[in-house]
Amino acid sequence: MNPQAKETRVVIVGAGPAGVRAAQALVQAGLRPVVIDEGNAAGGQIYRQPPEARRRPARALYGFEWKKAQAVHQAWQALQGSVQAHTRTLAWNCYRGVLDLHHPEQGYGRQPYDRLILATGAMDRVIPLPGWDQAGVYTLGAAQISLKAQACLLGTRPVFLGTGPLLYLVAYQYAKAGARVAAVLDAAPRQAKLAALPDMAARPAMAAKGAYYLAWLAAHRVPVIHGARPLAIEDDGASKVVHWRDGGGARRATGGDVACLGYGLRAETQLADLAGCEFDYSPRERQWLVRRDAAGRTSRPEVYVAGDGAEPLGADAAELAGEAAARAVLQDIGVGGQQPRLDAIEAATARMRRFRRGLETAFAWPAELAAQCADDTLVCRCERVTAGEIRQAVREFGLRDVNQVKSWTRCGMGRCQSRVCGLAAAEVVAAAAGEPSTEGVGRLRAQPPVKPVPFDAEAWSRMAASNGEGAARQAGGTAGGEGR
Amino acid sequence: MTQADTMARAVADLAAGTAAGIAARASTRIAADVLVVGGGIVGSATAWALRRRGLSVVLVERGKAGMQASSVNFGGVRQQGRKLPELPVSRRARRIWSDLARVLGSDCEFAAIGHVRLARSEADLQALQAYRDQAAPYGLELDILDGPALRRRYPWLGRDLAGGSLCAEDGHANPRLVSPRFARAAAEAGARVIEGTAVERVERAGDGFLAHAGGAAIASRWLVNCAGAWSMAIARQFGETFPLGAIYPNMIVTEPLPAFMTCCLGLYGTGFYARQVGRGSVVIGGVRASGNDSLDSCRPNTAATLKEMSDALHFIPALAGANVIRSWTGIEGAFPDGMPVVGPSTRVPGLFHAFGFGGHGFQLGPGVGEAMAELIDRGETDTDISGLLPARFDAP
Numbered sequence: 001m002n003p004q005a006k007e008t009r010v011v012i013v014g015a016g017p018a019g020v021r022a023a024q025a026l027v028q029a030g031l032r033p034v035v036i037d038e039g040n041a042a043g044g045q046i047y048r049q050p051p052e053a054r055r056r057p058a059r060a061l062y063g064f065e066w067k068k069a070q071a072v073h074q075a076w077q078a079l080q081g082s083v084q085a086h087t088r089t090l091a092w093n094c095y096r097g098v099l100d101l102h103h104p105e106q107g108y109g110r111q112p113y114d115r116l117i118l119a120t121g122a123m124d125r126v127i128p129l130p131g132w133d134q135a136g137v138y139t140l141g142a143a144q145i146s147l148k149a150q151a152c153l154l155g156t157r158p159v160f161l162g163t164g165p166l167l168y169l170v171a172y173q174y175a176k177a178g179a180r181v182a183a184v185l186d187a188a189p190r191q192a193k194l195a196a197l198p199d200m201a202a203r204p205a206m207a208a209k210g211a212y213y214l215a216w217l218a219a220h221r222v223p224v225i226h227g228a229r230p231l232a233i234e235d236d237g238a239s240k241v242v243h244w245r246d247g248g249g250a251r252r253a254t255g256g257d258v259a260c261l262g263y264g265l266r267a268e269t270q271l272a273d274l275a276g277c278e279f280d281y282s283p284r285e286r287q288w289l290v291r292r293d294a295a296g297r298t299s300r301p302e303v304y305v306a307g308d309g310a311e312p313l314g315a316d317a318a319e320l321a322g323e324a325a326a327r328a329v330l331q332d333i334g335v336g337g338q339q340p341r342l343d344a345i346e347a348a349t350a351r352m353r354r355f356r357r358g359l360e361t362a363f364a365w366p367a368e369l370a371a372q373c374a375d376d377t378l379v380c381r382c383e384r385v386t387a388g389e390i391r392q393a394v395r396e397f398g399l400r401d402v403n404q405v406k407s408w409t410r411c412g413m414g415r416c417q418s419r420v421c422g423l424a425a426a427e428v429v430a431a432a433a434g435e436p437s438t439e440g441v442g443r444l445r446a447q448p449p450v451k452p453v454p455f456d457a458e459a460w461s462r463m464a465a466s467n468g469e470g471a472a473r474q475a476g477g478t479a480g481g482e483g484r
Numbered sequence: 485m486t487q488a489d490t491m492a493r494a495v496a497d498l499a500a501g502t503a504a505g506i507a508a509r510a511s512t513r514i515a516a517d518v519l520v521v522g523g524g525i526v527g528s529a530t531a532w533a534l535r536r537r538g539l540s541v542v543l544v545e546r547g548k549a550g551m552q553a554s555s556v557n558f559g560g561v562r563q564q565g566r567k568l569p570e571l572p573v574s575r576r577a578r579r580i581w582s583d584l585a586r587v588l589g590s591d592c593e594f595a596a597i598g599h600v601r602l603a604r605s606e607a608d609l610q611a612l613q614a615y616r617d618q619a620a621p622y623g624l625e626l627d628i629l630d631g632p633a634l635r636r637r638y639p640w641l642g643r644d645l646a647g648g649s650l651c652a653e654d655g656h657a658n659p660r661l662v663s664p665r666f667a668r669a670a671a672e673a674g675a676r677v678i679e680g681t682a683v684e685r686v687e688r689a690g691d692g693f694l695a696h697a698g699g700a701a702i703a704s705r706w707l708v709n710c711a712g713a714w715s716m717a718i719a720r721q722f723g724e725t726f727p728l729g730a731i732y733p734n735m736i737v738t739e740p741l742p743a744f745m746t747c748c749l750g751l752y753g754t755g756f757y758a759r760q761v762g763r764g765s766v767v768i769g770g771v772r773a774s775g776n777d778s779l780d781s782c783r784p785n786t787a788a789t790l791k792e793m794s795d796a797l798h799f800i801p802a803l804a805g806a807n808v809i810r811s812w813t814g815i816e817g818a819f820p821d822g823m824p825v826v827g828p829s830t831r832v833p834g835l836f837h838a839f840g841f842g843g844h845g846f847q848l849g850p851g852v853g854e855a856m857a858e859l860i861d862r863g864e865t866d867t868d869i870s871g872l873l874p875a876r877f878d879a880p
Contacts, residue, residue, distance in 0.1 A: 093786060100786050108790060383740075383763065397664065404548060407555060407660045410763070415739050415809050448784055452739060452807035457797045460790035467787075 005333045006030055010326075011099060011111055013037075013091045013271060014119035016044020017068075017315045018307025018322030020076045022117050025326035027082040029335055034084045034111060036091050036101065042076040044121055045141065046315045048148045049073065061148055063173070064209055068315065086111075093448035094275045097302065100448070108459040115302050115333070117325045118272050118290075119318070122308035124262035127162075127370045127424050131233035132261065133381045136240050140166045140262030144173065153179050155258030159242045161185040161230050163363040164264040165210060171222060172213040181222045182256035185244055187263070187366045189227035199358030202351045206314075207358075223254075229369070233259050263365055265312040266423055273446035275303045281439040284360050285312070286367060287423055288443040294346045295328035296321060304328055317352040320345045367438075370424040371431035379428060380421045382414020387428050394432035401442040402426050415452055418444050512700035516540040516676065518860060519695055519704035521683050521718055522711035523549030525659075526838050526845055528666035528677075529853025530708055532587070535673035537861045542704065543667070543675050544697050546682035550663025553712055554846065556814035558735060558757060558769050559659045560748060561847045562599045564619065564626055564651035567823055569871020570844060571622040576867050577851025578653065584662070584850065587669050592661040593762055598747040599654035600629075600638065602799065603646045608752045612649040626651050640744050642799045649752075656748050656759045659846055666849070686721055692834060706860050708836045713779050713817035715839035722832045726825065726877050728840050731818045734773035734788035736811045740764030744802055756795045766803065768796045773813035784811035818842030819877075826852055827873040828859065836860065837874050 010026055012019045015037035026033045035042075041049040047062065047069040062069040079085075086101070089109075093100035094116070101109040124139035131137070138146075138154055140162060146152045153174060159182045160171045171184045200207040217224055227247035234241045239255040246252055269279070272290045278299035279288040289311055296304040306325040307318035324345045331337030373379070375388030393399045393408045402425065405411060411425050412418030418425065426438040435441055518534050520527045523545025531543040543549075561581055563574045585591040603609040609628070616626040627650040629637060634648045671677040681698035688694075692705040709718040713730045745760035756770035771788035775781065789811050796803050817840045819825070824844065829835040836859060838852050845852075851867065858865040 095783055095786075098786075110786070397668070401548075404551070407551070408664070413810065415807075417810065447810050447812055448786075448789075449808060449811070452809045454805070454807050455793045455797050455803050456790070457794050457804075460787065460794040463787060463790060 002334065005335045008114045008333050009034070009112060010115045010117065010329055011036065011113035012117045012119060013099070014044065014121055014307065014309065015039065015042035015076065015085070015087070016119060016121050016307060016318065017047065017072050018119035018309075018318040018325070019044070019117070020072050020079075021319045021322035022119060022306055022326040023079055023083050024075050025323045026329065027079055029330050032082060032084065034086070034113075036086045036089050036099070036111065038088065038090050040087055042087075043069065043073060045145065047072050048145060050149050050151065054149070054151050056151065065315070072319070090451055090453070091271060092450050092453050094271045102453045107456050108463070110463070113302070115304070115329045116275065117296070117304045117306060117322070117329065118275075118309055119305075119307045119322055119325075120268040120271055120309035122265035122267050122312045123419065124166075125264045125266045125365060125423055126261065126420050127263055127366065128373060128377050128379050128387075128421065129230050129232055129369075130374065130377055131235070133378050134233070134235055136235065136258050137233055138258060138260045140164075140170045140260050143260040144170050147173055147177060153177055154260065155256060156180060157182050157239075157256045159183050159185065159240065159254050159256035159259045160261075161187070161228070161242055161244070161259065162261040162263045163188040163366065164262060165359060165363065166262055166264075167363075168210065168213040168217065170260065172216055175217065175220055175222055181217075183223040183225060183242075183254040184217065185228035185230060185242065185254065186224065186226050186363070187228060187230065187369065188363045189247065192364060193226070193362040196358040196362035199354050199361060202354040202358070206355060228252075230261070264360075264363060265308060267312055268309045268419070270417070270419075270446035270450040272298065272303065272305055272309075274448060274450070276300050277303055277305070279443055281437075281443075282311075283437060283439070284357065286365055286427075286438055294324070294349070295342055296325035297328050297332075301332075313349070313352050313356050317349055320349055367427045370427035373428070379425050380411040380414065380418075382416050382421075383410040383412075385409045385411040390425060390428045391432040394429055400429065400433040400435070400440070402429055402444050403442060405429050406444065412444060417447065417450065514542055514676070514700060514702045516542040516702070516704050518542070518706045518708060519544065519693060519702050520708045520710065521686075521695075522709070522715070522839075523667050523677065523679065524552060524554035524710065524712050524845065525550060525663040525666055525849035526841070526852050527708070527710040528663065528670045529850045530710060530838065530856045531670035531675040531677070531853075532666060532673055533853040533857035534860065535670060535675050537857050539857075539861060541670070541675040542702055543670060543677045544681055544683050544695070544702070545667070545677070545679045548664070548679055549667030549677060550665075553814045553816045554663035554849070555660045556735070556812055557659050557816075557843065557846045558733065558759070558767060559656050559761075559846065560599070560654075560750075560757065560759065561594065561596070561657050562651070562654045562748070562750065563624055563847065564599060564649060564654060565601055565615070565750060566844065567871075568618060568622075570823055570848065571619060571624065572868040573826065573848055573851040573855055573872070575622055575624065575851070576854060577848050580850035580854065581657075581847075588662065588665040589669075590661065590665065592657050592665060594655065594657035594662070595762070596653050596655035598650055598652045599750065600634070600648040600650050600747045601750050601752050602641075602648045603752050604644075605646050609647040612647070612752055616649060624651065625653075638746060640746075640800065640802050642801055650747070654748065656761070658761070662846070683718065686718060688722075688832070706834045706836065708838065708856060708860070710838040712839055712845075713815045715817060715837070719837065722829065722835060724829060724831060726840070726874070727820055728817050729820070730775060730779060731816045731842060732773040732775040732782045732813045733769050733816065733843060734771050734784050734792065734811065734813050735767060735769045736784075736789050736792050736808045737768070738766045738803065738806045739809050741766060741806055745800070749799065751799070756792070756799060758796060758800060765809075766796075766800070766806075768792050770795060775813070775815055779815055782813045782815050784813050816841070816843055823872055824848070824852075825872060825874040825877070826855065826869045827875075830875045830878055
């Protein structure tokens with residue numbers, strides 16, 4: 001390998017299945033990448049590792065996927081000493097070849113890169129409904145993390161609502177862990193699942209697992225309702241009551257001690273946005289995804305994306321995508337990369353994408369639930385903005401771009417920076433503006449920090465000291481007046 | 485067609501993407517007394533004030549009105565600390581601010597909670613006293629607070645301050661609401677507001693001007709250039725040059741916190757300012773961010789953000805433990821002497837400039853609008869703008 005290539009600073013954000021496999025491929029080629037992850041340990045959300053005191057056998061933690069989880073963890077273990085790993089570290093900004101970092105004890109830091117692989121994963125898609133902002137209502141992802149990382153059930157009588165494979169998986173995991181699942185309320189109708197079968201046949205084993213969860217839930221008398229339209233979550237003092245309408249239009253109610261909801265996944269794309277990557281609208285996902293080639297090269301020559309953060313295809317595809325992005329980096333810095341292997345990954349990913357298309361058919365994002373939510377429904381929890389206020393901004397002021405609506409109403413301006421409410425808010429705006437899809441209302445631009453970061457009295461002087469004059473020139477020398 | 489219909493139609497045009505606003509129809513020929521270029525708060529306020537004087541107005545904005553510096557600025561409504569030549573127009577603006585809720589149909593979170601300029605040293609405090617005396621003839625009342633008085637009144641402030649200057653009638657407002665609403669107020673008053681359309685070319689035509697924008701031709705008797713940081717694109721078409729630069733204020737904002745800041749803050753000299761909005765978030769600025777020379781992008785700057793965090797903790801210790809949830813910046817035209825140009829071109833009769841506010845435009849905007857309208861309508865204004873005239877940049 002030419003020595004210059006070996007000196008290339010490759011930084012990977014995210015140590016889930018994609019990030020770990022990317023690191024592995026780079027190390028195999030003789031590089032020493034930097035890996036940054038918010039978690040305590042590698043594995044990402046899907047293969048999250050509990051803290052030492054909560055360790056349980058992989059089979060108990062990861063079910064059918066325990067071998068894959070173990071393989072990712074072992075691959076990571078084998079990389080120790082060959083990668084520079086920063087765990088518990090948030091990458092909160094990305095600009096001109098530098099990541100801004102924050103660590104709870106070490107504080108602020110900066111990480112320059114020559115090549116950046118963003119393997120930032122995905123999170124739950126949420127559709128607001130009256131009562132979703134109260135204590136005792138969680139996302140499906142949160143319910144699963146609590147179980148995986150802390151061996152803790154959020155409730156013993158949970159109601160699960162929403163749609164998507166995670167709905168059934170979490171219900172199954174909770175029931176197996178001893179919870180009495182009150183109901184699984186799937187917004188997607190039964191016919192949708194039948195229509196999806198041809199595509200789901202692309203991955204028979206995965207489809208079989210889904211069928212198994214369904215059968216298991218049925219055998220254990222867990223009520224599973226297809227085509228349940230959620231109406232509201234109410235706290236009657238003793239329990240959380242989920243009000244919903246069945247396929248026939250009748251009003252029903254199910255009580256439990258917690259309610260957990262989610263409607264599939266949204267890619268975490270903020271860092272790619274801040275890095276300057278172009279996006280394309282995905283009509284199937286009804287979200288904006290980073291423009292990329294089959295190996296994860298973005299419109300920025302130094303930035304690559306992999307895994308669910310690029311396109312939510314699941315953990316198996318993420319492992320392949322991480323490897324592909326690493327190989328693309330190797331090709332681009334002139335040290336191989338093995339095109340035949342990249343071609344094989346692309347072919348395998350195509351099958352997974354077909355399966356994913358099936359999932360999107362079976363558990364489609366019910367855009368109309370967001371678009372038609374009542375005016376008094378809180379869409380943005382952080383800034384407490386209702387659907388009615390958003391609609392008024394569209395109607396009265398002719399706003400039809402989500403960024404303008406954000407500026408006007410504060411929707412998406414709060415702690416979550418629209419990560420939670422953004423997709424649903426876009427549906428509300430699109431419907432109010434008469435747009436058939438959320439493409440027409442634009443893409444919310446990311447603003448640093450991608451997640452909240454704390455005040456720090458010393459960070460600036462430390463940075464100025466370590467950067468010498470650079471930082472001082474950058475900031476201290478350009479004090480900017482007393483404010484308007 | 486009612487005005488509301490016209491607006492609705494304009495919005496529908498924009499929405500349909502069939503045309504970049506009304507003006508994009510090739511057949512459109514528009515005539516008006518005044519063409520205002522730029523739909524920021526200065527342009528909108530000018531259009532509004534012109535309409536109140538009965539002149540016909542077309543306002544052309546290449547984006548959405550009030551969405552650049554007018555809406556991403558700090559949101560301070562501050563008179564004290566303005567350079568003395570700015571004070572007359574600042575005072576005039578302040579009178580309009582009191583009445584703005586009626587004009588805009590919403591108070592836009594305007595609250596005159598008081599603004600305190602902080603002094604770090606006795607020398608700073610003496611300078612604040614001197615400023616108080618200089619500002620008094622303009623009718624601006626300022627209270628000088630010594631260290632103990634400052635602490636009694638604002639116990640949440642940092643300990644090591646020598647004192648401060650309080651302007652009780654200063655305060656803050658939500659710029660994201662004020663500026664777009666001003667454009668709407670102008671439209672409701674009868675101005676033709678054309679958004680999503682850039683003025684590509686403007687030339688002298690007889691006694692007036694002919695502008696080409698989105699395929700339309702706009703003929704006017706007067707031309708007002710208030711295109712903010714981009715104003716040179718208009719000025720240059722008449723061979724006029726100004727030493728206009730750009731600044732990029734770096735802003736950070738916290739998560740909502742319980743209300744505790746009972747005034748807005750600025751630091752004497754430079755470098756730090758803060759206010760707490762009604763929602764509870766504390767907005768902090770004072771350091772510059774980054775932009776580029778082509779004025780098409782800007783980004784918050786990490787060193788600036790960290791410096792602002794550090795300063796904020798110093799002056800507002802209660803922020804310890806809070807989080808910053810967002811940072812942003814915007815593009816502001818600015819002159820080396822820290823003041824805008826407001827007034828007639830010295831070379832082109834009928835051309836007026838109002839740009840380069842360097843961060844002062846939000847508070848001044850409504851006052852500048854009235855002064856400009858008087859200048860155009862009567863040839864003179866009741867407000868002393870003699871220190872702000874474009875003539876000050878003429879070659880000697």
